[in-house]
Amino acid sequence: MADPQEATVTLPSDPASVTTARRYVCALLQGWGLPPDDPAADSVRLIVSELATNAVLHTSGQSPTFTVEVRLEHGEQLHIGVTDSHPRWPRRLPAAVQQDNGRGMVIIRHLTVESGGGLHVTPTEDGGKTVWIMLPWAVPVP
Template structure:
């Protein structure tokens, strides 16, 4: 496997693009050897859906497109980033607001931490931001039995 692999897609900020983003990432992960039924694949698809939904719904028309980047670094870390040009960074909403919506970042953080990863947000040159998740990449690692045999 190469030291660094990457794939990217830029989509219009419209609801139909969320499913396109999810399918794109699923295909990339499949090409890189992650089975569709792996827990990590399920988590990443859900995370991408939530991040893409945020890029569509919460940019209020100020980001006509969003970009999904998928990186595999040294075969050790899978990084997925969703970039939009809206200046507002994601934040947790008060519990009262979260009853009907606003749970996306909570879900993303929980899935990322559960998988042993981390979530970061970085600014872009155009004043927007990229929300990144990084997860350990376990494809190709030997499976050991619980007893160590």
């Protein structure tokens, strides 16, 4: 079995960083063999966008940065985690609020489950959290 492939980037909690995070992960996965026109690439693109957007918009200024960690384990499992230092974990917003926003986690869960993966949240040592998604990896490891 191949050794895990890993990469991490820390970005400022700024709306422009969402695009940077998405491009970083997509370029990384393309380098690991995922074609940019693969349907899995589209799912990952949207998942990373939503996770990064949540880290920027829903931390109330309490997280000056967020970190994106990408790990491919044994060429079988893709893990993507977005960490921020805000203590509040993701939650579903009331329907009235969802008119303009609040559907990010619903989208992330749907895409993750549809791809045969899973989602979980883990606490960090500094009181924040990491939102993790795991997806099966069906691309041969280079």
